[in-house]
Amino acid sequence: AQKVTQAQTEISVVEKEDVTLDCVYETRDTTYYLFWYKQPPSGELVFLIRRNSFDEQNEISGRYSWNFQKSTSSFNFTITASQVVDSAVYFCALVESGAGSYQLTFGKGTKLSVIP
Amino acid sequence: EPEVTQTPSHQVTQMGQEVILRCVPISNHLYFYWYRQILGQKVEFLVSFYNNEISEKSEIFDDQFSVERPDGSNFTLKIRSTKLEDSAMYFCASKRTSGSSYEQYFGPGTRLTVT
Helix, strand or coil, X not given: CCCEECCCCEEEEECCCXXXXXXXXXXXXXXXXXXXXXXXXXXXXXXXXXXXXXXXXXXXXXXXEEEEEHHHCEEEEEECCCCHHHCEEEEEEEEXXXXXXXXXXXXXCEEEEEEC | CCCCEEECCEEEECCCCCEEEEEECCCCCCEEEXXXXXXXXXXXXXXXXXXXXXXXXXXXXXXXXXXXXXXXXXXXXXXXXXXXXXXXXXXXXXXXXXXXXXXXXXXXXXXXXXX
């Protein structure tokens, strides 16, 4: 069973529009960690945020915000006033506390294209 | 700011050849990982390494793969006899073990092309 689902394969928005990237996860652990990584066209993986399962506070960092809802097992990512530099593939990932070496389980990613 | 480095950035090899991908993790990190990303697909866990031994490995990490920490700084992934399907981007990552710090920091990746 897929543990991290990113249903949106590709999204295109016009610059300055807001966009939300969806992430739904599945785990039996009561303690787990959720992440978002950005992969720009250059290919590297850039850490954006980590969220602990016991902390459901939403977080805002500049134009980025994250909405964590345990009731729906979702950890969505919103970019406000999108810019061309936001064009990238965004991966949601899960670490389960029961996974001995805390390896990341990634979703398939959402490719975001911001059109000028 | 310290970062994970990987060499080479791109490696082209012929099927059946051995390749070694190199990584230098962040110096005070103790957990090391290799992940693979086939072009256009998701990032997949290969292996984790802690205290000079493999702590976990995925189904992908078969007998053709091995990892080593030959000295205090390098962490290597060896593929003994490459196959066409090994063509992918290989990412090294490292993590501190203290407290609740579960962020893994990734290197820039090595693109492996098997012809």
